[in-house]
Amino acid sequence: MRISVIGCGYLGAVHAACMAKLGHEVVGIDVDEQKIADLSAAIAPFYEPGLTALLEEVQDTGRLSFTTDMAAAKGSGVHFICVGTPQKKGENGADMAYVDAALAALLPHLTPGDIVVGKSTVPVGTAARLADMIAQQEPSAFLVWNPEFLREGHAVADTLQPDRFVYGVSNGSEDHAAVAVLDEVYQTPLGLGTPRIVMDLPTAELVKTAANSFLATKISFINAMAELCEAAGADVTHLADAIGMDDRIGRKFLNAGVGFGGGCLPKDIRAFMARAGELGADQALTFLREVDAINMRRRTRVVELTRELCVDGLLGKRVAVLGAAFKPESDDVRDSPALSIAAQLQLQGAIVTVTDPKALRNAAQRFPELQYVQNVDIAVQNADAVLLLTEWQEYRELDPYILKESVASARILDGRNVLDPAKWREAGWQYRGLGRP
Template sequence: MRISVIGCGYLGAVHAASMAKLGHDVVGIDVDERKITDLQAGRAPFFEPGLPELLTEVQETGRLSFSTDMAAAEGAQVHFVCVGTPQRKGEYAADLTYVDAAFTELIPYLHEGDIAVGKSTVPVGTAARLAEAVAAGAPGAVLAWNPEFLREGHAVKDTLTPDRFVYGVPEGAAGEAATSALDEVYATPLSDDTPRLVVDYATAELVKTAANSFLATKISFINAMAEICAATGADVTALADAIGMDDRIGRKFLNAGVGFGGGCLPKDIRAFMARAGELGADQALTFLREVDDINMRRRSRVVELTRELVGGSLIGKRVTVLGAAFKPNSDDVRDSPALSVAAQLQLQGATVTVTDPEALDNAKLRFPELSYEPDLKKALYNAHALVLLTEWDQYKGMDPVETGSLVDEQNILDGRNVLDPASWRAAGWNYRGIGRP
């Protein structure tokens, strides 16, 4: 099939390359000339394992091209809209400026039988509104909603071999046409028995926000338990292991620490609360406000623990923050707990150095006032305390004896509970974890 992908950011670039890998003829379209230039040259404009290799592979086949001109969408049978929906400034609600602009520009190039597919995470009700715009501007074209379920660091795999497909389509012949077209797009993974759900627009829109809200709730729950463990001397890691053995609960996402961040979970749960308020159902989601509050409280708690670690005052202390990205295997620093903590530490008098294997360029744009050092050993040198906030493998694998020879004082706060306390304490370190005795 001939496919267009509008928006070549994190979601769109991965989707475009993956669709070409599945054998389709794909054009990616974005207004950012620098991004398009990078992609045309086979360079990923962000760090995502496997994406550079995939771009090189599919561009050599001639099935993938990129353009800054929406007219390049002409002739495509299926058009995926993959633009961002950031949080509005000063509000909880999602900013749909980019989604609305993408559809406004795309509609003149839609023809009878074409399928326009939204993949962006949007407030429930958005698809129905956009379906009316498509029907008015391009009679015979059909809107479908096909939410994405990508995990940063695993996006290529999650696109090529997803755990499920969800299609939000209208009733009747139009919905059948959209379903048939999407089945053809995803024929390869569907042939491997990937589950597929065909639902209405509203349900499809709610799937991603509901899933993210559940995951955020699970993370905040175990972080709330970490607060109780800290007050009682219990071990939150052992607690998570025990309750995670219950298959109704499961062990995944029960890892206490500094909390969640990134471009999805924080803004999605806030947008969900805002939309529920608009619908008069705000009481149904009041628990998400506490989920958000617990998450933000973890950052302040890490600052407090660091102060305790260095003797009660941060003034004049040299603190090395291990990690800038919100998670490992990513250079994404949006709403990063690590950078938030680093900034708070510096505001309270510490001399902070941030290190990260991939995210420092993006971090400098967000927090130019912080000091950054890409070389791990240089970042460790003469530190009074280390604060591990992004669980990159190189941080988890640090040797406590070797690391101890580089620092001034052997204080470490394991903000992700990924180190072995016994081995670090045996090497002379003052080790603190989150919710661990």
């Protein structure tokens, strides 16, 4: 099939490459000339494991191209809208400017029978509005809402082998003409047993934000338990193991730590609350305010614990921060707890050095006042405290005996509870975890 992908950021670039991998002829379209130049040269504009190799592979087949010219969408039967929906400045709601601009640019190039597929995370009700815009331009074109469920660091696998497909269509029925077309687009993963569910447009729009809100709630719940465990002298990791054995709860995402960040969970739960308020259902989601508050409170707690770890305050203390990305296997620093904590420590007088395998360039653009080094050994040199804030595998595997030789004081705060406390204490370190005695 001939497919256009509008928006070649994180979602769009991965989706375009994966659709070409599935055998379709794909054109990726974006207004950013540098991004298009990089992608055309098979250079991923961000770090995502496996993406560069995939770009090289599918471009060698001739099935994938990139351009800034929206006219290139003409002739494609399916058009995926993959642009961002960031949080509005000064508000909780989602900024729909990029989605609206993408559709407005696409409309003149639609032909009868085309299918426009929304993948961006949008406030419920957006699809109905966009469907009206499409109907005015090309009455025989269809709008489908097909939310994405990508995890950064696993985006290629999540696109090629997702755990489910959601199709939102105007009548909510499998008889809708667009369903068969999307089934053809996703023929390979569907043939491998990936389940799919067809529903109406509003429900499909709600799926992603509801899923992210549930996930954020689970993470904040265990972080709230970590606060309680610290007060009671209990161990949150053992608590999580025990309650996670209940199959109604499950152990996944019950790892207490510095909280969630990135470009999805924080802004999605805020946009969810904002939209509920617009619909007059704000009381239904008031609990998400506490979910958000618990998450943000974790960052302050880490600063407090670092001050305690340093004994006589932060002023002039050298602090090494291991990790800048909001999660491992990513260079994304949007709303990163690690970077936020590093900046707060520096504001309170600490001398902070940040290291990360992939995210230093993005981190320096976000917080240029911090000091960044690529090498862990240099980052911890003469440190009064070491903070592990992003759980990259190389940090999990650090040798406490070797690391001790570089620091001024053997103190470590394990912000992700991924180290073995007994091992580090045996090596002479003062170890502090979150929610652990």
